[in-house]
Amino acid sequence: MTEQPILDIQNLYVEYLTPRGPAQAVNNVSFSIGAGEVFGLAGESGCGKSTIAHSILRVLRPPAVITGGQIRFRGQEVLEMGDDAIEAFRWRGAAMVFQSAMNSLNPVITVGEQVMDVLETHTKMASAERRARAEELFEIVGIENKRLTSFPHQMSGGMRQRVVIAIALALNPALLIMDEPTTALDVVVQKDILRQIRRIKEKMGFSILFITHDVSLMVEISDRMGIMYAGEIVELAKSKEIFNNPIHPYTQGLLSSFPSVTGQKRKLSGIPGTPPDLISPPNGCKFHPRCSKCQPIETECAPRLTEVLPGHWVAAHAGMPLPQIAAGGSRTADQ
Amino acid sequence: MTLQTSPTVQSTAAPAGPALDVRKLTKRFDIGNVLKPKLVHALTDATFTVNRGEVVALVGESGSGKSTTARLISRLIEPTSGEIYLHGKNVLKSEPGVASLAYRRAIQMIFQDPYGSLNPAMTIGAHIERPIGIHRGGRNAKEAVVDLLATVGFNPPAEFAAKYPYQLSGGQRQRVAIARALAVEPEIILADEPVSMLDVSIRMGILNLIEQLKEERGIGFLYITHDLASARYIGDRTIVMYAGHQVECAESTELMDRPAHPYTKLLLSAVPNPEAGLVTGDDEARGEIPSLINQAPGCPFAPRCPHVMDVCRKAMPAVTQLSQDHWVRCHLHS
Amino acid sequence: MPYLARRLGFYLAALAVAITINFFLPRLLPGDPAATILGTSAGKLTQDDLQRVRDALGLSDAPLIEQYGTYLVRLTQGDFGVSYTYFPAPVTRVISNGLIWTLLLGGISLIFSFILGNLIGVIGSWRRGGVVDTVLPPLLIFVGSFPAFFLALGLLYAFGVQLDWLPISHAYDTKLPQGFNLSFIGSVAQHMVLPAGTSILLGMGGWALGMRNVMVSVLAEDYVTMAEAKGLKQLRIMFRYAARNALLPGVTGLGVAIGSILSGQILIETVFSYPGLGFLLIYAVNGRDYPLMQGLFMMITIGILAANFMVDILYTWLDPRVRAA
Numbered sequence: 001m002t003e004q005p006i007l008d009i010q011n012l013y014v015e016y017l018t019p020r021g022p023a024q025a026v027n028n029v030s031f032s033i034g035a036g037e038v039f040g041l042a043g044e045s046g047c048g049k050s051t052i053a054h055s056i057l058r059v060l061r062p063p064a065v066i067t068g069g070q071i072r073f074r075g076q077e078v079l080e081m082g083d084d085a086i087e088a089f090r091w092r093g094a095a096m097v098f099q100s101a102m103n104s105l106n107p108v109i110t111v112g113e114q115v116m117d118v119l120e121t122h123t124k125m126a127s128a129e130r131r132a133r134a135e136e137l138f139e140i141v142g143i144e145n146k147r148l149t150s151f152p153h154q155m156s157g158g159m160r161q162r163v164v165i166a167i168a169l170a171l172n173p174a175l176l177i178m179d180e181p182t183t184a185l186d187v188v189v190q191k192d193i194l195r196q197i198r199r200i201k202e203k204m205g206f207s208i209l210f211i212t213h214d215v216s217l218m219v220e221i222s223d224r225m226g227i228m229y230a231g232e233i234v235e236l237a238k239s240k241e242i243f244n245n246p247i248h249p250y251t252q253g254l255l256s257s258f259p260s261v262t263g264q265k266r267k268l269s270g271i272p273g274t275p276p277d278l279i280s281p282p283n284g285c286k287f288h289p290r291c292s293k294c295q296p297i298e299t300e301c302a303p304r305l306t307e308v309l310p311g312h313w314v315a316a317h318a319g320m321p322l323p324q325i326a327a328g329g330s331r332t333a334d335q
Numbered sequence: 336m337t338l339q340t341s342p343t344v345q346s347t348a349a350p351a352g353p354a355l356d357v358r359k360l361t362k363r364f365d366i367g368n369v370l371k372p373k374l375v376h377a378l379t380d381a382t383f384t385v386n387r388g389e390v391v392a393l394v395g396e397s398g399s400g401k402s403t404t405a406r407l408i409s410r411l412i413e414p415t416s417g418e419i420y421l422h423g424k425n426v427l428k429s430e431p432g433v434a435s436l437a438y439r440r441a442i443q444m445i446f447q448d449p450y451g452s453l454n455p456a457m458t459i460g461a462h463i464e465r466p467i468g469i470h471r472g473g474r475n476a477k478e479a480v481v482d483l484l485a486t487v488g489f490n491p492p493a494e495f496a497a498k499y500p501y502q503l504s505g506g507q508r509q510r511v512a513i514a515r516a517l518a519v520e521p522e523i524i525l526a527d528e529p530v531s532m533l534d535v536s537i538r539m540g541i542l543n544l545i546e547q548l549k550e551e552r553g554i555g556f557l558y559i560t561h562d563l564a565s566a567r568y569i570g571d572r573t574i575v576m577y578a579g580h581q582v583e584c585a586e587s588t589e590l591m592d593r594p595a596h597p598y599t600k601l602l603l604s605a606v607p608n609p610e611a612g613l614v615t616g617d618d619e620a621r622g623e624i625p626s627l628i629n630q631a632p633g634c635p636f637a638p639r640c641p642h643v644m645d646v647c648r649k650a651m652p653a654v655t656q657l658s659q660d661h662w663v664r665c666h667l668h669s
Numbered sequence: 670m671p672y673l674a675r676r677l678g679f680y681l682a683a684l685a686v687a688i689t690i691n692f693f694l695p696r697l698l699p700g701d702p703a704a705t706i707l708g709t710s711a712g713k714l715t716q717d718d719l720q721r722v723r724d725a726l727g728l729s730d731a732p733l734i735e736q737y738g739t740y741l742v743r744l745t746q747g748d749f750g751v752s753y754t755y756f757p758a759p760v761t762r763v764i765s766n767g768l769i770w771t772l773l774l775g776g777i778s779l780i781f782s783f784i785l786g787n788l789i790g791v792i793g794s795w796r797r798g799g800v801v802d803t804v805l806p807p808l809l810i811f812v813g814s815f816p817a818f819f820l821a822l823g824l825l826y827a828f829g830v831q832l833d834w835l836p837i838s839h840a841y842d843t844k845l846p847q848g849f850n851l852s853f854i855g856s857v858a859q860h861m862v863l864p865a866g867t868s869i870l871l872g873m874g875g876w877a878l879g880m881r882n883v884m885v886s887v888l889a890e891d892y893v894t895m896a897e898a899k900g901l902k903q904l905r906i907m908f909r910y911a912a913r914n915a916l917l918p919g920v921t922g923l924g925v926a927i928g929s930i931l932s933g934q935i936l937i938e939t940v941f942s943y944p945g946l947g948f949l950l951i952y953a954v955n956g957r958d959y960p961l962m963q964g965l966f967m968m969i970t971i972g973i974l975a976a977n978f979m980v981d982i983l984y985t986w987l988d989p990r991v992r993a994a
Contacts, residue, residue: 117901
């Protein structure tokens with residue numbers, strides 16, 4: 001990317017201050033998202049992907065605190081914005097679709113009002129213009145505009161999530177953050193909505209930060225992705241590259257956790273063990289207790305994200321041979 | 336993965352015929368009042384068998400009736416009509432109302448939420464010891480607990496027996512739930528979305544454990560899921576459900592390679608496909624699952640079906656046998 | 670709206686039951702109710718007098734069903750008979766005199782304690798661990814746990830007797846002519862400060878604590894986070910998104926509170942000799958004024974039912990989800 005990225009995160013640290021001590025929820029994470037790009041963060045629950053999303057809009061709740069790093073939106077430092085600047089940045093700069101549509105709409109006011117109050121806060125539109133814009137937004141996401149006067153409980157899960165997307169698009173944001181936007185939905189509706197997001201993105205040209213635990217879905221929708229484990233990005237590359245040539249053992253394990261509906265049936269192993277406790281994580285590489293390819297050095301010192309192939313970054317130790325895919329385990333050879 | 340049942344099954348096999356045979360099982364919930372009768376057609380005419388040493392996958396979206404099926408078979412709720420046979424015995428007739436101890440021993444259930452299904456005040460060992468005590472007497476119960484914990488993959492098992500549920504991860508709790516079900520040496524285990532609340536990296540471990548128990552112990556599983564891929568992974572046969580109806584059933588690979596029902600095709604097309612990427616075409620059935628209240632006659636999928644015909648709105652199609660182990664309920668094939 | 674219609678039906682049924690109980694109560698007294706009511710003085714009265722009391726109570730030798738009919742007719746005419754203690758004033762007039770003061774005192778106290786208490790709860794939870802959150806709720810709960818008469822006497826002694834800032838009894842200065850003029854209204858306000866203050870202090874803590882606890886869980890909801898991410902103004906998030914939802918359980922409590930205005934201020938009214946219904950009730954009990962007691966009982970029942978129906982209406986307006994139910 002030669003032009004300035006829309007979002008540039010450098011060395012972000014977030015801690016949860018728990019009674020047992022601080023938990024390192026996000027640990028030295030850096031990535032950037034270019035204009036019109038769909039960037040994905042994939043990982044399991046507790047890996048820090050949602051925490052990053054909340055950090056960007058600065059809506060983290062205590063006990064979570066950002067303890068270091070920079071979040072630059074179009075070159076502007078988000079973490080140093082004053083109250084007015086952050087209120088203006090929110091939704092106009094970056095809007096967010098939360099995981100559960102059931103819970104991200106206020107149950108006691110109409111969905112129309114929840115679209116229009118964004119417009120009222122951020123624009124000088126008159127009431128009739130706001131209404132017209134709300135109708136237009138509903139049309140974009142495929143809901144009849146008579147639904148503006150409905151309450152959330154009168155809609156199906158899929159429809160509610162469309163409303164949330166309509167609200168997110170209200171101000172033509174430059175960046176759309178989508179935190180597991182379809183996880184709570186049935187698969188058919190999920191696919192429908194993802195297609196629609198992709199189409200709208202193509203038309204409106206915003207960038208997307210897409211967050212999910214479903215790697216195969218991520219490969220499908222995103223251009224580039226980072227794989228997160230225990231608060232760190234362990235691998236970052238073009239999504240197809242990660243799918244075809246995963247290098248980090250965690251990525252390999254994650255990819256082998258999703259069976260396919262086509263091709264030969266083959267034994268998938270998943271990953272043994274469980275993710276670490278972030279209050280007292282293991283030394284060295286945090287994945288080493290679960291790793292089948294663990295080297296002695298991994299238990300001692302933490303690996304660094306290194307560019308091992310053009311555009312393909314992996315948490316690795318300098319001078320160490322890359323963990324190779326076991327013979328016959330390669331996905332491309334297998335499928 | 337072997338699809339054939341392993342030889343060990345034959346040696347432990349019960350009398351000929353399927354262990355579990357469900358016929359025309361139907362459940363309606365009455366949620367209306369005298370003035371406005373409202374019937375929820377949760378399940379209509381569910382008919383299938385589960386053999387020992389076989390995994391039957393029941394796939395569907397929310398509201399498809401798949402969980403109702405499990406709850407009916409486990410006899411947590413009473414069916415409106417239909418029959419359940421265990422080794423040829425019509426259990427709804429021979430033991431109406433409350434299921435016998437023998438039935439509950441033969442048919443065990445594991446639930447979706449491993450956090451809610453364990454008692455926080457009891458050790459892991461106690462969870463497993465209790466069913467052993469109830470169903471087969473207390474001799475050598477402690478040894479049996481350690482054996483079972485080892486079977487479901489705990490190492491060292493004795494150490495885990497002394498732990499409490501809060502000390503375990505979600506995946507480990509689900510293993511405890513499985514061990515508890517195994518404690519009574521069941522013939523069939525009903526597994527209702529056993530991995531959907533678990534982290535992705537540990538799901539395969541649980542699915543592989545189910546596979547292993549099927550092969551080594553000859554246990555039959557009814558695996559209930561919304562995920563076609565996992566149904567294909569461990570299911571010997573897969574039944575697709577829609578709005579309370581079974582719409583298609585076949586050997587799992589056959590079903591996904593040659594889906595016959597338009598709904599099965601729709602479901603398959605919705606599975607993420609990293610190879611192809613997101614196709615942004617817009618040619619499939621839209622809309623959502625219909626209301627189950629006071630269902631109209633005809634095929635429930637008709638309103639969303641791209642191939643809908645007049646007859647679809649009038650009558651529910653009958654079962655059409657496409658091949659020996661592949662049937663479909665669709666007017667396109669009848 | 671079917672929901673409200675159903676609720677209304679329920680309240681009407683409850684009212685019918687209350688009316689019937691009210692009819693049977695005096696008839697359940699052993700012996701001749703009129704004689705029992707008049708007690709020791711019965712011997713000195715003539716048969717005519719006794720008969721008049723029976724008439725006043727609607728008691729006669731007619732069949733029960735006929736008596737019940739007469740009773741219902743009288744009820745619709747607002748005729749509860751004549752009060753003994755305020756003889757010859759009809760019960761209706763006595764009650765309506767007291768009702769005005771009770772509604773005024775109770776209504777104002779409730780409005781203030783509800784609004785102030787909930788505000789404290791909202792602000793406290795918004796700045797969790799701040800001054801409003803750490804100091805006020807425990808303090809209010811401490812004050813609120815005093816017995817009502819104790820707090821009333823304390824305030825009366827401090828502000829009325831020692832400091833002599835405020836009048837200590839009655840609802841207005843009896844020397845002033847009654848009417849809608851500034852000096853009379855000023856006097857009413859002045860007389861209300863101490864009894865209303867007592868009631869507000871007693872009630873506020875509960876509202877504050879309840880609101881705070883619900884707010885804390887509402888603030889953790891996704892829709893509040895999303896409202897913040899939308900860049901909405903703090904006040905809008907605080908009230909339209911968070912407090913609006915957190916208010917719902919409190920509104921249910923409001924129904925109970927409105928209902929108890931009519932009966933719940935007995936101690937405060939007695940301490941300040943405030944001429945409300947509570948004061949009347951004590952008076953009626955002391956004077957064995959059964960018609961007045963019966964009238965008050967009916968009044969309180971109707972008041973509680975009406976208050977609950979109003980709360981139902983309010984609730985439907987606040988929470989669209991119950992409309993469908």
